[in-house]
Amino acid sequence: MKRGGEDRRRSVCIQAPPSGESLQKTSMSDAAVLSIRKASKSFGPRRALDGVSLDVRKGEMIALIGPSGSGKSTLLRSISGLQTIDAGEGVIEAFGGLVQENGHIHSGVRQTRTRIGFIAQQFNLVGRLSLFTNVALGSLGRIETWRGLLGLWPEETKAAAMAALARVGVADYAGQRANTLSGGQQQRGAIARALVQQAKIVLADEPVASLDPVSARRVMESLRDLNRQDGLTVLVTLHQVDYAMRYCDRVVALKAGRIVYDGPADGLSTPQLIDIYGPEFEDVFWEGAPK
Amino acid sequence: MTAVTPTGIPGPPRRSLAQRAPDILVWGAVIVLLLISFGPVNMSQFVKLFTNSENMREYGKDFLHPDWTDWRLYVDKMWLTIQIAMWGTCLAVVIAVPFGLACAKNISPPWLQQPMRLLMNLLRSVPDLVVGTLFLVAVGLGPFAGVMALAVNTGAVLAKLFSEAVESIDRGPVEGVRATGATRLHEIVWGVIPQVAPHWTSFALYRFESNSRSATVLGLIGAGGIGQLLFETMNAFDYHKLSAIVIVIIVAVTLIDLLSQLMRSRLQ
Numbered sequence: 001m002k003r004g005g006e007d008r009r010r011s012v013c014i015q016a017p018p019s020g021e022s023l024q025k026t027s028m029s030d031a032a033v034l035s036i037r038k039a040s041k042s043f044g045p046r047r048a049l050d051g052v053s054l055d056v057r058k059g060e061m062i063a064l065i066g067p068s069g070s071g072k073s074t075l076l077r078s079i080s081g082l083q084t085i086d087a088g089e090g091v092i093e094a095f096g097g098l099v100q101e102n103g104h105i106h107s108g109v110r111q112t113r114t115r116i117g118f119i120a121q122q123f124n125l126v127g128r129l130s131l132f133t134n135v136a137l138g139s140l141g142r143i144e145t146w147r148g149l150l151g152l153w154p155e156e157t158k159a160a161a162m163a164a165l166a167r168v169g170v171a172d173y174a175g176q177r178a179n180t181l182s183g184g185q186q187q188r189g190a191i192a193r194a195l196v197q198q199a200k201i202v203l204a205d206e207p208v209a210s211l212d213p214v215s216a217r218r219v220m221e222s223l224r225d226l227n228r229q230d231g232l233t234v235l236v237t238l239h240q241v242d243y244a245m246r247y248c249d250r251v252v253a254l255k256a257g258r259i260v261y262d263g264p265a266d267g268l269s270t271p272q273l274i275d276i277y278g279p280e281f282e283d284v285f286w287e288g289a290p291k
Numbered sequence: 292m293t294a295v296t297p298t299g300i301p302g303p304p305r306r307s308l309a310q311r312a313p314d315i316l317v318w319g320a321v322i323v324l325l326l327i328s329f330g331p332v333n334m335s336q337f338v339k340l341f342t343n344s345e346n347m348r349e350y351g352k353d354f355l356h357p358d359w360t361d362w363r364l365y366v367d368k369m370w371l372t373i374q375i376a377m378w379g380t381c382l383a384v385v386i387a388v389p390f391g392l393a394c395a396k397n398i399s400p401p402w403l404q405q406p407m408r409l410l411m412n413l414l415r416s417v418p419d420l421v422v423g424t425l426f427l428v429a430v431g432l433g434p435f436a437g438v439m440a441l442a443v444n445t446g447a448v449l450a451k452l453f454s455e456a457v458e459s460i461d462r463g464p465v466e467g468v469r470a471t472g473a474t475r476l477h478e479i480v481w482g483v484i485p486q487v488a489p490h491w492t493s494f495a496l497y498r499f500e501s502n503s504r505s506a507t508v509l510g511l512i513g514a515g516g517i518g519q520l521l522f523e524t525m526n527a528f529d530y531h532k533l534s535a536i537v538i539v540i541i542v543a544v545t546l547i548d549l550l551s552q553l554m555r556s557r558l559q
Contacts, residue, residue, distance in 0.1 A: 080470055114472030124467030128485045137481055141472025148477050190467070197471050 031057040033201055033233050034079060039090040040257075041074050041083070048074040049085065050257035056201075056235060061227040063244030063265065064237040065284075066254035067277055072237035075254070076205045079235070080118050081109040094201065114141030117194025121206035123186040127179030131170065131189050134178050135161040138196030157196065164192035168222050184215025191222050202226060204236040208243065216240075220247045241273065242285045353530035357538055365517065365539045372516035373543065375434050375509070376502040379441025383502075384495050386446030391453025391491075392479060398457060407450075414447035419505060423512050437506055437514030444505075445498050456490040457483060489558040496551040503547050507540060 034056035041049040048071045056062060064072045077083040079092055079099065087103030094116060098106040106112075117138075118124075125134045139157040140148045147154065153161070165171040168188040173181055178189060187207055194202050204223060208216035224247050226232045238244045244251050245265045253261035253268075253276045261272055273281040329335075393399050393407040423440030430436050465482035473481070510518015517540060524533045 082466055082470065110472050110474065112472075113470060116470070118467070118470035120463060120467065122463050124463040124470075126464040126467070126482060126485050128488065129481070137468055137473070137477075138471050140468065140474075140477045140481070145474060145476070148473070149480050193467075193471065 033058045033095055034235070035091075035093045036075070036079065037089070037091040037093075039075070039078060039085045039092060040088060041071070041078065041085045047257045049078070052254070052257065052259055054252060054259065054262070056233060058200075058233055059227070059231045060250055061224065061234045061248045062236070062250045062252055063248035064235065064252050064254060065239075065241055065244050065276070066260075067284075068239075070254040071257040072254055073205050074257075076118075076203045076235065076237055080113060080116055080203055081105045082118070110141065114197065115200045117191075117197050117199030117202040119187070119190045119194060119202060119204040119207045121209045123178075123183070123190050125178040125186050125189055125193075128177060130175055131165065131178050131181065131185075132161055132174040134189055135164055135174075135192045135196050138164075138193040141197065160196045161192070164195035165189070167195065168192050169218070182215070183211050184218060187211060187215070187219050188222060191219070191226070195226070199232065201233045201235065204234065206237050206239060209239055216243070223247070240284060241268070241277075241281075350530075354534040354537075356531055357535035358529075358531035359535050361532065362535065362539075365520070365536055368515075368517040368520050369539050369543050371434060372506045372510070372518060373503055373547070375437045375506040375514065375516055376441065376499060378438045379506065380445060380495060380499040380502050382438065382442035383445035383449050383498065384491075386442065387449035387453050388491075390446070390450035392457060392483075394450055394454035395457035396454075397460070397462075398479065398483060408454075411447045411450045414443060415451065417444070419444040419509065420512060423509050423514055427512060427514070432513045432515075434515040436512075437509040437516065440509060440514070441502050441505060445502060449494060449498055452494045453487070453491055456487040456494070460486045493555045493558055496555050500544075500548050500551050503544055 032055045034054070036052055036054040039049050039052045040047065046069075048069075050071075052071070052075060054075075064075065066072050074083065078085050079094065081092075081099045084100060084103050084105060085092065090103075091101045092099040094112050097108060097112050099109055099112055100106055125131075126137075129137075133151065136151075136153045136157050139153065139160070143154055143157060162171060162174065165174055168191050170181075170185050170188050170192070173185060173189075178186055181189070190207075191202075202223065207223070208219050211219060220243055223234050223236060227234045234248075236248065238248075245268065248265050251261065251263065251265045251268060252259060253272075255276055260276055261268065270281075273284075277284055390407060390411060393403050394411060396404060399407070419440045422443050423436055426436040426439040430439070460483060464486065465478055468478050468482040506514075506516060507518040507521065510516050510520070511522050513519060517536065521533070521536050521540070524536060
């Protein structure tokens with residue numbers, strides 16, 4: 001059953017992924033910062049992920065696209081260990097360390113998470129705390145536990161938080177409660193939190209889906225900037241294919257929990273998009289379909 | 292489920308008998324229970340409220356002439372009662388925070404949450420008069436026994452309310468904190484507590500209100516305060532003084548209610 005799924009996925013795969021897809025060993029190559037091997041996840045009878053394998057190299061900016069329910073969010077949440085994948089041969093590794101295996105989150109995941117920033121569609125800021133505090137929370141994994149518990153941020157964290165807020169352009173709102181800010185401001189706050197976290201990988205789950213186009217562009221530009229300037233690896237799920245093509249180098253398309261395209265952003269053609277999204281594929285272009 | 296009419300437009304949704312059955316069952320049961328209880332609680336005496344109203348008027352007449360000679364004592368004792376309520380509620384909150392978190396399904400593992408719930412249910416179901424008597428035996432007559440009685444009972448009630456608040460939080464911010472590599476305790480302090488803080492404060496204030504009433508009743512078992520004075524005066528059939536004491540209680544409790552309502556409305 002699983003084998004058959006794997007074969008079918010290969011046959012639909014339009015372009016061979018750049019890093020050896022047939023790589024079966026669990027240890028990653030040096031350049032790879034993320035490695036997902038045969039990850040499956042079922043929610044009841046529904047398969048959100050169906051034997052997904054993916055290698056992500058350092059410094060890549062990858063868009064995960066696909067229709068609703070294709071497993072994009074599930075994949076990102078599994079990489080961060082916020083959710084388990086099904087027991088079995090599925091393995092997820094980050095920075096060469098185990099995140100989860102055989103349906104169990106690895107005990108050392110906390111250490112791995114400190115280097116993985118997670119940005120969510122609903123920003124996941126704590127609404128009643130100030131933007132500054134929210135961003136300072138990024139340092140929780142690195143500072144002493146008791147300081148983190150009492151909110152006694154070290155000077156270094158304070159400076160880093162303000163620098164991060166200034167970088168994404170929301171430093172003026174540092175003292176405001178997060179829930180008084182607009183969606184775009186909150187999302188940039190979430191990016192600042194990942195900066196304070198000193199994340200090496202940023203996982204962004206539909207970061208612009210709740211934003212207006214102007215805010216969305218600023219958020220995407222912030223992510224692109226982190227990728228270009230700081231060499232961060234960015235994995236972003238997007239509903240809008242034009243954003244994927246404009247801001248990302250590599251596009252991975254999921255459909256019903258399987259990878260159906262993995263290749264350069266400009267390699268996506270109309271027939272492939274129809275294959276992924278169906279005949280209404282133009283709906284997934286926010287600012288107009290190409291051609 | 293909707294049926295499609297020949298025009299293709301689905302008809303209005305209709306609830307089947309199976310869907311309505313729980314409603315019918317619940318309301319039917321309520322009515323049956325009320326009918327069964329009619330006899331045992333002597334509901335047939337309801338008419339006596341009107342036929343014997345003369346007796347009530349006689350009794351009530353004394354209340355119209357409160358005796359204020361000892362008003363300083365009343366205010367003093369009322370203040371003691373409020374102090375009992377304050378400390379009782381404060382200790383209750385101290386108890387309820389850890390236990391409330393331990394009872395919450397979404398953050399506490401089942402092996403901890405199940406026994407904790409059981410313990411809280413147990414504590415909650417013991418009337419505070421009984422708990423108070425228990426502490427009287429331990430620490431002797433006086434306000435401290437009252438404080439402890441309120442603390443235990445309110446602690447268990449607040450633990451339940453606190454845990455329900457925790458169960459209704461938004462998971463997003465908690466995951467946001469978790470994703471930074473924070474520990475479980477960090478998640479609670481930064482992800483959970485800020486979300487429930489206004490609700491918790493509101494519950495604690497509300498319990499303080501009702502504790503100022505309960506603290507009065509605790510005077511019955513010798514926990515001091517205005518309650519003790521109330522029962523002593525009642526047993527002496529001195530209705531003029533009793534009236535003054537009751538007025539002091541009403542004014543004080545009303546003021547506390549108003550104050551706490553004001554504070555609660557400013558939360559959020």
